[in-house]
Amino acid sequence: MKKNFNLCGISLGGILALNYVLDFPDKVKSLVLIGISHKVPKVMFSIQNIIFRFQQ
Numbered sequence: 001m002k003k004n005f006n007l008c009g010i011s012l013g014g015i016l017a018l019n020y021v022l023d024f025p026d027k028v029k030s031l032v033l034i035g036i037s038h039k040v041p042k043v044m045f046s047i048q049n050i051i052f053r054f055q056q
Helices: 014-021 043-054
Strands: 003-009 027-036
Touching: 003 014, 014 027, 014 043
Parallel strands: 003 027
Antiparallel strands: none
16 A cells, blocks of 8 residues: 655755655645745755765
C-alpha cells in the first residue's frame, strides 16, 4: 500500500519542496511552505542542485 506524505519546506527548502510536488504530485498529501521567496534565487538553486546530485 502506497501512502502519501505531508511535506514542509522552509526558505530554499520550500522551493525544493514545491519543485518536488510539481514533479511527483501523486506522492504528496499536503504541502506547507514557510518563508519562500517570490523570485527563485537561480544561483543558489543551481548550487543546491549540484550538491544534491553529488549526494546520490
